[in-house]
C-alpha cells in the first residue's frame with residue numbers, strides 16, 4: 001500500500017525541523033498579540049464558493065468536495081482565510097476590541113499536480129487581523145513574515161509588493177485590461193483566453209513565456225489606483241521604510257483569490273526554481289461583508305510548511321532529534337521491576353529515558369544504549385537488587401558509580417545538568 005498521490009507521511013526524523021518552524025512562528029505571532037484558532041477540516045462548500053470566488057482556479061478545479069450521508073455538500077478546506085472569517089462572524093467577534101488577531105496552523109487540501117514542495121494535502125501557517133484598515137497593520141504583517149524567514153535562516157528571500165486597489169478603482173482598470181487582452185488575444189494561451197473572460201487579473205499568473213511577453217505592455221493596476229488606495233499604499237511603504245526591508249514593486253502580482261483588496265505581497269525563495277513562492281498575503285476588506293458579517297477591513301498572510309522546509313534544506317539546514325539521556329539496562333524479574341520505577345522517575349524529571357522491550361541480553365541492551373547515543377546507562381542486576389544500589393555507567397568515559405535506588409534519578413539529573 002502507498003499513501004494517496006500527492007500526500008506524504010511526516011516521519012519522526014522530519015519532525016524536529018517542522019517543530020522548529022512552528023515554534024518560531026508561534027513565538028513571533030504570540031509576541032505580536034495573535035491568538036491561535038483552529039477551525040474544522042471541512043466546511044460547507046458555499047463558504048469557499050462565496051469566499052474564494054467561483055471564478056478562481058481553486059473553486060473551479062482544485063477543491064475536494066463531497067456529499068455527506070445527510071446530503072450536505074462539504075469541502076476539505078483549500079485555504080485558511082474564509083474559515084477564520086466564518087468563525088469571526090459566527091462568534092460575534094466584531095463585538096470584541098478590534099482588530100481581532102488570529103493565527104492558525106492547519107492542513108489544507110487542493111487537487112493540484114503534485115511537484116516538489118506542493119502536495120494535495122499540505123500544512124499551512126497563517127494569520128488574520130480582522131477589523132482594521134490601518135496600513136501599519138499591513139506593514140507589520142510583512143515584517144512578521146520577514147522575521148520568520150530570517151530567524152529560521154531561509155536563504156535568498158525576495159519580497160514582491162503591490163496593491164490590488166478596491167471596488168472604487170479596480171472595475172475601471174479591469175475594463176481597460178480586458179480591452180488590452182482583446183487586442184493581444186491571438187498571442188495568449190487557451191487558459192489565458194478563458195481567464196480574460198472569467199477574471200482578467202488572473203492572466204498575470206500565467207507561466208507561459210509567450211503570454212508574459214504579450215502582457216509586457218498591459219496596463220497595471222498599481223499605476224491605476226484611486227486616490228484613497230494610493231494614499232493607503234504609500235503609507236504601507238512608509239511604514240516599511242525604517243526596517244530597510246528591500247522589495248520589488250510588481251504590478252503583475254495578483255493573489256489567486258477574488259477577495260483581496262489593496263496591499264498584496266508575496267515572498268519567494270530564489271533557490272526553489274520555477275515554483276518559488278513560499279508565502280504571501282494581503283488585505284481583504286470586503287470578505288467579512290461578503291460572508292454575511294458587518295463591513296470590516298482585514299488583512300492576513302499564509303506560508304506553506306513544505307515550501308519553508310524545502311528552502312531550508314536547500315541551505316543545508318535540518319532539524320535534529322534529541323538524543324536519549326539515559327538507557328536502563330536490567331536482567332531478572334526483580335531488577336526489571338526496580339528499573340521500571342526508576343525509569344518513570346527519571347522521565348518525571350524531564351530527562352529522555354528508554355529501556356529494552358525486545359528481550360535483549362545484557363550485551364544486547366548495552367549495544368542498544370550505544371545505538372541510541374545514551375549519555376548514561378543505569379544497570380540493575382541481581383547484585384544491584386541485593387544491595388539496593390544501581391550501577392550508573394558514563395557511556396563515553398566508561399566510568400561507573402553505585403547509587404542508591406531511592407536517589408538515583410536526582411543524582412542523574414545533577415550529573416547531566
Ligand SMILES: [Zn+2]
Nearest residue numbers: 166169226229
Ligand atoms: Zn481604489
Ligand SMILES: [Zn+2]
Nearest residue numbers: 189192206211
Ligand atoms: Zn497564458
